[in-house]
Amino acid sequence: MGWARRHLITLYQQATSSKIGLFLVAMIPLAWLTLFFAVPLLEILGVSLGSSRRGVPPFIPAWGLSDEGLFFAPNSDSYALLLRHSSDYLVPLYNSTRLAFGSMLICLVLAFPIALWAARARGAVRLSLLVMVLLPFWTSSLLRVYAVMGLLNPTGYVNQFLLFLGLIDTPLDLMRMDISVYFGIVICYLPLMVLPLYAVLVRIDESLYEAATDLGATRTTTFMTITLPMARAGIVAGCLLVFIPAMGEFMIPELLGGPEQLMMGKVLWAEFFRSRDWPVAAALAVLLLLVLSIPILWLRHAERRMKET
Amino acid sequence: MRSSLPFAAKILAIIGFAVLYVPVTLMIIYSFNAGKLTSVWSGFSAKWYVALFQNDQLLTALGLSVIIAAGAATLSLVLGTLMALSLERIGGFRLRWLLAFLGLAPLVMPEVVTGLSLLLLFIGMETLFGWPSGRGIDTIMIAHATFGMCFVSVIIQARLADFDNSLEEAAADLGAGPLTVFYTVTLPVILPALIAGWLLAFTLSFDDLVIASFVSGPGSSTLPIVVFSSVRLGVTPEVNAIATLIICIASLAVLVASLFMSRLILYGHRSTETDTDTGQ
Incomplete structure (x- = not known):
């Protein structure tokens, strides 16, 4: 209680001080995000503990207001269903983790040289490199994924090319392999990996490299002892910015994957739009959030460390 | 003296750019293909583009998406x-940490x-309260603004971190009220970031498929x-076009x-270049 009272007193003092205007400035975005981001997450929890029914909307939440007044009747049916059919849901969770983690590593390997190149270049070269990274980020990811479909589908350019070379006799079904999902995630998320890496790499003082070279360090030593440690915050931020949203990706496995690449986002989508079992879809969202809360909390930690450096 | 990039690293960087650009380039080239087959070239034609402008469903969706x-x-x-x-x-x-996290x-x-969470909120x-009645343009706008504002904030924060607030303090010391300080000092400095932020929020909203699918209603299908x-x-070929x-x-x-914003892109964070620049 003392904690709450101290907060109330501070709030009161801030509201009555000359900072009242600034305080209100902060309250507007805070109220917006609370209403449209935090409360909806509670709503998901409420529906996941509710029950399914025929009608509009097709569920009864675990708590809320009805004609008879407030009610609170949570049940764990949806979670029980997830447990009963756990293999149907664990496999997509495994697929999501595997594909998101794999593509995160590919993004890191491809993004690091780009970020380093941009950080060490000057003027027009640096600007062009950065614009080339930003350009795809600003254009539709749906259309970029669609472009990958054109490349990898059975009559696509890759298969045409391989058939032409005589390396294969029948077209490869690339769209039912992990490689197409990796390709899709990389084309969508690569810029998100480059930008935080660039932000840390550009701040490394170049005299450090000179000093290292003067003292006889090889390129590898310089990289391992200066570049990599100083880029750590950027690596962590970039990896999380790719991994977390990729875990719940719907569009990429839907358009670029087969049954072997079934991921959580696609399962949730199917429960919601096809089976119309909203409580189960909500329970899946809660499950996904629980799994992702580990990296999300880590991101908050990493962000704080990045601010400090 | 600057250390150059090793050859192997440059190759990796080029592969990265190839991943980003090759599929899209091929798609653009083949959108001018005369034939119905999408990977066999059979002559140049712009007929797929002509067909687009006769597709009422697409044009309606385009108008809706822009709004x-x-x-x-x-x-x-x-x-x-x-x-x-x-x-x-x-x-x-006191609630700074909460705002930063949210x-x-x-x-x-x-x-x-x-x-899904926003749809459930709107239904709740x-x-x-009886609002929003059904889902449509307003619910999609709210949903997009909720993530758009976070991107805008990141961009503007970078710009604000760039110039130290002694300018604002000086203005305040000379008797300018908070609004005057904002309009005469802060706003001109963050203007490029405001433009960048608006454009980014626009494209993110314009491109969004998944969130819009949940919170759109009948008759509000975006592009x-x-x-x-x-x-x-x-x-x-039509979709290519x-x-x-x-x-x-x-x-x-x-x-x-x-x-317009090359400076902002180049020096996204605190840097001597921008400090001296804005200090003048």
């Missing part, structure tokens, strides 16, 4: 600016979760929703914008 994106971007800009100012300029208010989480939240609000339903059926148009227009806008 939603413009509204969502404007809302994002206002909210995102307020958020960035609160995070960078209000020293030590401003960051939507950036990484999987879209299916955001979409409708039962409680990505319409395009997605045809993309699902496979690669066709619409995709080419959208990507080219977006790229042109980005290129023009980046000419």
Whole structure:
């Protein structure tokens, strides 16, 4: 209680001080995000503990207001269903983790040289490199994924090319392999990996490299002892910015994957739009959030460390 | 002396750029293909583009998407600016950590979760207050503004961190009120970031498929929703053409914008270059 009272007193003092205007400035975005981001997450929890029914909307939440007044009747049916059919849901969770983690590593390997190149270049070269990274980020990811479909589908350019070379006799079904999902995630998320890496790499003082070279360090030593440690915050931020949203990706496995690449986002989508079992879809969202809360909390930690450096 | 990039690293960087650009380039080239087959070249033709302008469903969806994106971007800009100012300029208010966290989480939240949670919120609000009645343009705009404001805030925060607030303090010491300080000092400095933020929020809204699918109602199918339903059926020259148009227009806008904001792109964070620049 003392904690709450101290907060109330501070709030009161801030509201009555000359900072009242600034305080209100902060309250507007805070109220917006609370209403449209935090409360909806509670709503998901409420529906996941509710029950399914025929009608509009097709569920009864675990708590809320009805004609008879407030009610609170949570049940764990949806979670029980997830447990009963756990293999149907664990496999997509495994697929999501595997594909998101794999593509995160590919993004890191491809993004690091780009970020380093941009950080060490000057003027027009640096600007062009950065614009080339930003350009795809600003254009539709749906259309970029669609472009990958054109490349990898059975009559696509890759298969045409391989058939032409005589390396294969029948077209490869690339769209039912992990490689197409990796390709899709990389084309969508690569810029998100480059930008935080660039932000840390550009701040490394170049005299450090000179000093290292003067003292006889090889390129590898310089990289391992200066570049990599100083880029750590950027690596962590970039990896999380790719991994977390990729875990719940719907569009990429839907358009670029087969049954072997079934991921959580696609399962949730199917429960919601096809089976119309909203409580189960909500329970899946809660499950996904629980799994992702580990990296999300880590991101908050990493962000704080990045601010400090 | 600057250390150059090793050869192997340059190759990796080029592979990275190839991944980003080769599929889209091929798609653009084949959108001018005369034949129905999408990977066999059979002569140049712009007929798929002509067909687009006779497709009423696409044109309606395009108009709707532009309206939603413009509204969502404007809302994002206002909210995102307020958020960035609160995070960078209000020293030590108690709920700062909460705002910082809530401003960051939507950036990484999987879209299916955001979409589903907002839909459930809108349904809950409708039962409680009778608003929003059904889902359509307004609900999509709110949903897009919620993540758009976070991107806007990130961009403006970077700009605010760039110039130290002694200018603002000096103005305040000389007797300017908070609003005067904002309009005469802060606003001109963050203007490029405001433009960049609005454009980014616009394109994010314009491109969003997943969240819009959850919170749209009958009759409010945005362009990505319409395009997605045809993309699902496979690669066709018509979709190549619409995709080419959208990507080219977006790229042109980005290129023009980046000419104006080259400084912001180059020195996204605290740097001596920008400090001396704004200090003058």
